[in-house]
Amino acid sequence: MFPGWLFTLLVLLPNALMLLRPPQQVPGNLKTDKKLEALERAGQAGCFILPIFYQASLSAPWWQAAGLGLAAAALLFYYAGWLRYLLQGQAFRLLFAPMCRVPIPLAVAPVIYFFAAGLFLAAWPLALAALLLAAGHLGVSWQTARQVKEWEETHEN
Numbered sequence: 001m002f003p004g005w006l007f008t009l010l011v012l013l014p015n016a017l018m019l020l021r022p023p024q025q026v027p028g029n030l031k032t033d034k035k036l037e038a039l040e041r042a043g044q045a046g047c048f049i050l051p052i053f054y055q056a057s058l059s060a061p062w063w064q065a066a067g068l069g070l071a072a073a074a075l076l077f078y079y080a081g082w083l084r085y086l087l088q089g090q091a092f093r094l095l096f097a098p099m100c101r102v103p104i105p106l107a108v109a110p111v112i113y114f115f116a117a118g119l120f121l122a123a124w125p126l127a128l129a130a131l132l133l134a135a136g137h138l139g140v141s142w143q144t145a146r147q148v149k150e151w152e153e154t155h156e157n
Contacts, residue, residue, distance in 0.1 A: 002058055002068075004051035007117040010075055011110055012048070014082035023085075023092035027151035032140045040136025046129025047114040054121040067119025074116060077102075078109035093152060096145035107141035 056064060077100075085094045085106075099105040111134045118127030 001055045002120075004054035004056070004117070004121050004123065007051040007071070007114070007121075008048050011078065011113060014079060017082060017086065021086060021090050023095065024090050026092045027148055030144055030147050032143045036136050036139040036143070038136070039132055040140050043129055043131075043133025043136050047110075047126065047133050050123060050126040050129055051117060051121065054123045054126070056121045060120065060122075064120050064122060067116045067121075069116075071113050071116035071120060074109045074113035077105065078113065081106045081109065093148050096141060096148055104138065104141040104145050107137050111137060 056068075060068070081094075081099055084099065085091075088094055095106050096104050102108055111130055114133060115127055115130035118124065118130055
């Protein structure tokens with residue numbers, strides 16, 4: 001059996017880097033929509049807590065196995081984004097900059113990851129929480145990315 005709590009642990013591990021290697025060149029006065037923030041928090045709560053109550057067999061049906069494969073790919077992409085952040089000097093903009101043509105990759109990857117985890121674990125409440133996370137996290141990250149880009153343009157040189 002594959003315990004669902006591993007999904008939460010694996011996605012949170014790189015976030016611990018923020019404590020050890022905080023971002024540099026953080027713009028002041030970033031503002032995001034409070035409704036999107038509320039959706040983001042609700043989605044995060046569901047995505048972090050719900051996997052604890054599920055487990056799946058590694059000999060699952062094809063659609064669950066596909067969910068595991070997609071979750072693994074999203075997690076590897078997420079880790080690659082965090083590795084880029086570390087190797088390029090922890091610049092705040094790297095948390096939002098496109099990677100491999102994917103906009104806001106450190107927001108997109110965990111949304112896909114948790115939705116796929118919901119498939120693998122046959123945890124439909126988790127898949128719904130991932131949709132809430134998508135609505136909030138992608139919106140907040142997009143707003144932040146736009147503000148970071150504007151800030152960089154005015155602070156070049």
